[in-house]
Amino acid sequence: MKDLALIQNPHRDDKVMDACGLFGIMDTSGKRFSGADILKAMTNMHDRGNGLGGGFAAYGIYPDHAEYYALHIIFMTPAARRETEDFLKHSFYRVHDEDVPTRPTKGIVNPPQLRRYFVDVGEHRPADVVDNDYVVERVMEINARIDGAFVFSSGKNMGVFKGVGFPEDIGNYFRLEEYQGYLWTGHSRFPTNTPGWWGGAHPFNILDWTVVHNGEISSYGINRRYLEQFGYKCTMQTDTEVVAYGVDLLIRRHGLPIEVVAKVFAPPFWSQIERAPKADQELFRTLRQVYPSLLLNGPFTVIIAHQGEMIGLTDRIRLRPLTVGVKGSIVYLASEEAPIRLVCPDVEKTWIPNGGEPVVGRLSTAPGPQLPTPTRRGILVEVAP
Amino acid sequence: MPEYLIIGNSAGGIGAVEAIREVDKDGAITIVSDEPYPAYSRPMISEYLCGERNLEQILYRPSDMYSRNHIDARLGKKVVKLHIDARQAELEGGEKIGWEKLLLATGGTPIVPAMEGMGKRGISTFTTLDDAKAIEALKGQARRAVVIGGGLIGMSVTEALVKLGLEVAVVELMDRVLGALLDEPASRLVETKLLSNGVKLYTDKTVKTIAGRGANDSIVGGVVLSDGQKLDCDLVIVAIGVSPRTQLVKDTLVKLNRGIVVDNHMATNVAGIHACGDVAEAYDYVYRTFRLTPIWPNAYVGGRVAGFNMAGKTTEYRGGTNANSLKYFGLPVVTAGMVNPPSKDGLEIISKAEGDVYKKVILKGGRIQGIVFMGDIQRSGIVFGLMRDGVDVTGFKDKLLSEDFGLSYLPESMRKEKIKAGSR
């Protein structure tokens, strides 16, 4: 079995420490637009990275194959491709596959081969396993077992494009201006301690969940030990991983809504809880009592996305930056305000959410744009058109 | 007309004045005394006599106390008659002073028995500063003194004279000195002290005659004792005792026994007239009767109670008893209450003697009736306090005389209450 950790983290550090630039754009009306804007925004935040990683997630880009899992896989060697495709053949029903289009770009050195496979679970799935779990298990299997192969993304009607380089070079390399999506997130890395490899760049993905993350999770040790009790294998030794698995555990497996999950990751202080309305007090206190080990402590900003939803969240004392912008039905989340103003000079409203206060953009079919309003929880802000 | 008239300028009078002023800042007070001095400490005339202190140093209160308290002090004036119906006191020379409230704090007057040869120069009593001054005036010519009376005053003048370098002989009617205040062992200890300081003692004797010398025998030359013995001397001090100075109320409506009869408020039977101090018969909690207890502290407290009552603040006298602290040639002696009970029936006596230390308590039904502490008097106050409070000491009576006796021997609740209450 290949040692993914060694690839991701050759020095065997506890976790990969890095600082980053984040950007997210979503049109909550569902209207699709090209990757040009996010490229421009990421270019503007050039100094937040150091060329050791850049990446993007885009949702709504594969309308033609919307009902199929789109697997983005990199191959370091032809043998890896052969082995993987053999594995896919036995595990999935393959609808379509192709190379991911790229263009030669200065700054992108020695890229691996990246192909995409549109697959269905079909009859391969045992009766007692749901599709999603089946896909997760297969993805883990490829990543853990097949040398030189790594699955970038595995969701439906979405894709992750990432690699070693500055994000503007990665975007150019993957010709993102040619895609049309309604939700884009981008990431620029500044790792301190790793040469960087293509699989290690952000966004981090499982199924259609993606996470871009700026920060260092000081509680990583206990977050990880906690998640391991639930069967998660933190093979990547990157703290971003625990955010993704935490989201998976709380939302998918424990059935909690994102607003509540935000209160687990970035809970109010006990003193704030004591001042909250009674019903909230009980909820918040119970969440902290039951999920103390999932408090994400230390500096972080994450943009978590999945089909139809984009969530921005900072740690509870906001040690890392997040700015929100709104124009019409479009929501921007960014590490800085400048790139928002660059791509949207007439932005209607920008603000900096409080620490631990999630900002949620949701796809809606309801007509007309609405400005964000505080909710009953007092802290949650939802952007819904 | 002054509101308050006080006759007597010693402990009782001052006690009254101070109490009145605590309650009544403005009422006019007149104080009259036949002595010309501001209030001085009478017990300290022996210190004055032997030259250890001057007048300034034996003043009982600062000399400006009269002016600061707006008191009309008529010192050196003698009241000769009381016009009780008219509420007026007549001074020598006819001046009259009225009163609303009158306090008789006239004290005592020395007893001088009839002896052959009285009237010679060199004979004096010893109760006032003037007495001390008179003796002082003679001290240059005197070498030997005879003190008639071995009581409190006699002992105190004896020590002063010894300190002045005189040879002193004490003649005492009883078989021991301080017979009224001390029991026999205690008296003997004092006598030992006296003898070791060169004092000659003639007990069981009286002075029959005072012999003279010089022209017309006008100057004291010696005394002849009841047994015929003749003692040469050039000074005779008569220190037999004092009696209440009651002349002013003799044959008036004011009720008189040996002293002026007062109630628990130090009031006499006549409205508006109070009495206190050596002249009054106040309550004695040991003997459980009204009687003379002529000691300074009782005079002050009695005066204070009288003063409060005169000024309208009803106050009760909780009673006093004879209690004295003496010190002869460095030997401290305290005594209080019934020291020489007439009969030992129903009494329990606990005593302890060790060198210079002698202690005794007399109990009746578990309650202390009298105490004598000599040599070590440090804890005597606590025992005296228990006597005054009538505490049943049965549970710890054996400890009363021990060196470390203290409140810790009292039952917890009593002890705590006492420590707390004391402060209020």
Next chain:
Amino acid sequence: MKTYVPNKFIVERDESKCVGCQVCVTQCSFETHSWDGEEQAVKSQQDRCVGCHRCAMFCPTGAITIRRNPLEYRENYNWRAEYIEDVYKQAETGGVLLTGMGTDKPHKIYWDHLVLNASQVTNPSIDPLREPMELRTYLGRKPEKVELGPGNASLKTRLAPQVPIEVPVMFSAMSYGAVSINVHESLARAATEAGTLFNTGEGGLHPKLYKYGQNTIVQVASGRFGVHAEYLDVGRVIEIKIGQGAKPGIGGHLPGEKVSKEVAEVRMIPMGTDALSPAPHHDIYSIEDLSQLIYALKEATNYTKPVSVKIAAVHNAAAIASGMVRAGADIIALDGIRGATGAAPKIIRDNVGIPIELAIASVDSRLRAEGIRNQASLVAAGGFRNAGDVVKAIALGADAVYIGTAALIAMGCAVCQQCHTGKCAWGICTSDITLTKRLNPDIGSRRLANLLRAWSLEIKDILGGLGVNALESLRGNRLHLRGVDLTDTELKVLGVQMAGE
């Protein structure tokens, strides 16, 4: 019999400073000092000195110093002075050697081989003077997940009783009778002030301390002393004591002379009789018996209080702990080999049990491996000396710690190990009313509360340095620990990496 055991200490009196005030005479409960009236000087009888420092601390001129007796035996690593003297003592008495406090043997102290991390450039440390820093911990059983009601509008999950503590340090079980009422009062008041808990130990709770019940763990041990319905009701947590780190496997013995009228009333035994706690609970001969007692106590208190089970840390602590959680314990209390006691056979104290560090690590790991770590809180005890030890214990996986000896030291104890004599000169481990007065509960509680405050500030400093602002982000976070001077096996048991890794 003539003793061959030499003086332990030399009392040195600087005669140029001694003013003969005799304060030392009044203070030595072992009657070392006495006043020689003839010579008008204080004299000392050296062989009585136990090294408690009471006289030295109270001497107003600092005239007294206590030194170890330099009397040397011939050098011999095997036959060290202590072992020679123990043999002397046993040859002279024919008895089991009794002692007090925790072991003084050089068992490896793993705290001293564990170092903590701190934030530097890539993540910021948090300044506890400027940012909130949360130490609150809830003790009690937790469910695996939170469930919401229909439409996510309400909370469906109902928690078992949870007890908050504001600092993860509680006061260990020390029974009334072993320690004085003033010690209990000091502990109770300090716990109340600091928002933590004190543990009654096995000896009941004096009714005058019932008012501190919300900060009290009431203990039920094998002797059942002082256990009654009101006692259980008044406490916040009930603890079943199975074992104690200082004397695993054996019971307790409070000698009759310490059973005063009040102690007797509180313990519900006749005055002056020995209070013997059996080695086992005579109704617990198996884990299912334990479960019955746990549920009997829960039933008796209407399921309003968490039930803690305390064991000595022994070889198979992890497996026992797992069984206890499954038997219904809401809190597991582990007491390591360095745990202390009022009296224990020396041979047991010094040789039985395992270090608490290893016990925490193995129990926490085992409970996580079995997926039941959330079902019980883990409390560790046994020789915690400072906030560093506490932080490391929490990083290894403990929810909170118990301190006993440190609390006593805060109140004046100099660890002279004479607890078993009942003559504690500091008035702590005694029921002699002359001595118990020496601990003024006003002062005792203030000193204890200060200690907790100081430690909590230090813990906050460390947390801030680690870049976290809540204790829960440290709990079980072994990545913040590194080992120094430890073998691979030790590192493996502790679950930490070597420093530099």
Next chain:
Amino acid sequence: MKRIYPREEVCIGCRLCEVHCLVAHSKSKDIIKAYKRETPRAVPRIRLEARGPVSFALNCRHCEEPSCVQACLTGALKKDPDTGIVTVDTEKCVGCWTCVLFCQYGAITPDVERGKIAKCDFCMHLKEPACVANCPNEALLLVEETPEKPPKEPAHA
């Protein structure tokens, strides 16, 4: 006015109150000098009473109606109307010990060598009375008390 209350439930009988009282009333204010060099030695104005487990240190109660003041033959003892403190004017005191007999607390000490009494003066020269300041177990309580508001029993007495 201020008062000093002994708390016997925490008095440990160490006598440090006596020691520090003596020092506070010595010439040098230096403990070693006060004991070893000054003659006559200063006299403590507080006295420990100890009997078995019962102990407490008692000094002048500064009574409302002080018997000692009333008994004083010379006027040396006074109760200050403002501070409530009973003071002795040592110039006037002749050492007759009448107050010693009249103090039911035994709180007045005959300083035989000086021929004067010694009693608590509340250490007016210090910020806090030396006995209170130096009691190692807070067994002497300094309380401010007004006639309207009698002292509270110490909270944990």
